[in-house]
Amino acid sequence: MRIDIATLFPEMCEAVLGESILGRARKNNLVTVCCHNIRDYTLDRHNRVDDSPYGGGKGMVMQADPIFRCYEAVCELSGDKPHVIYLSPQGRVLTQQIAVEYSRMEHLFLLCGHYEGIDERIIEEIVDEEVSIGDYVLTGGELPALVLADSVIRLCDGVLSGSECFEQESHYNGLLEYPQYTRPEEWHGKRVPDVLLSGHHANIESWRMEQSLKRTETKRPDMFQEFQRRNSDKC
Numbered sequence: 692m693r694i695d696i697a698t699l700f701p702e703m704c705e706a707v708l709g710e711s712i713l714g715r716a717r718k719n720n721l722v723t724v725c726c727h728n729i730r731d732y733t734l735d736r737h738n739r740v741d742d743s744p745y746g747g748g749k750g751m752v753m754q755a756d757p758i759f760r761c762y763e764a765v766c767e768l769s770g771d772k773p774h775v776i777y778l779s780p781q782g783r784v785l786t787q788q789i790a791v792e793y794s795r796m797e798h799l800f801l802l803c804g805h806y807e808g809i810d811e812r813i814i815e816e817i818v819d820e821e822v823s824i825g826d827y828v829l830t831g832g833e834l835p836a837l838v839l840a841d842s843v844i845r846l847c848d849g850v851l852s853g854s855e856c857f858e859q860e861s862h863y864n865g866l867l868e869y870p871q872y873t874r875p876e877e878w879h880g881k882r883v884p885d886v887l888l889s890g891h892h893a894n895i896e897s898w899r900m901e902q903s904l905k906r907t908e909t910k911r912p913d914m915f916q917e918f919q920r921r922n923s924d925k926c
């Protein structure tokens with residue numbers, strides 16, 4: 692998997708992508724992630740990337756041309772055409788299922804906008820889809836791009852070790868994860884549930900399933916209904 696991020700703030704992206712599990716995945720060549728400064732693709736001597744909107748109005752709009760040149764450079768460098776995602780509050784909202792979909796793709800190009808937006812013509816020209824990370828507005832597309840990249844990279848083969856695996860966690864099977872405990876057995880008068888200390892694997896499994904169902908029903912009734920609907924379809 693290869694991910695290219697086109698941004699005006701590559702250092703901000705690199706700071707996150709160099710740490711922890713993502714940093715390890717890159718170091719081990721399990722994924723290639725490159726951050727590109729859109730400003731490097733300007734042709735004028737002031738390295739201008741934005742201008743005022745036609746028709747008037749507040750703020751600045753990012754120009755199409757530097758973004759296009761950046762996209763072309765990535766196509767040439769990689770020798771293929773990436774799936775282009777523009778991070779925008781107008782896009783479809785990212786879910787675990789969408790992250791899984793992207794993790795099966797060879798090459799993503801994440802475009803981060805700023806200011807009042809980007810020239811509509813670059814969206815028409817290169818963008819395959821717009822993705823939002825939720826119904827709220829951020830100052831730019833960098834944090835959303837990093838959220839998307841994180842959710843995708845951790846699903847790629849070999850990135851998570853056995854002990855970090857994602858099959859057990861919230862959202863993977865449409866349910867929230869069961870509660871977890873570690874040492875000590877008693878803390879502030881609260882004991883770890885006996886079943887977890889019993890060593891009886893089948894009982895532990897069914898306790899965890901029961902807890903997952905209960906939690907999902909209480910915390911995310913929308914997910915619980917969907918889980919029930921999908922499971923009744925299977926019968």
Ligand code: ADE
Pocket residue numbers: 778779780822823824825826827828829830831832835
């Ligand atoms: N850019 C600004 N806000 C955003 C959001 N919620 N999701 C994706 N990109 C954005």
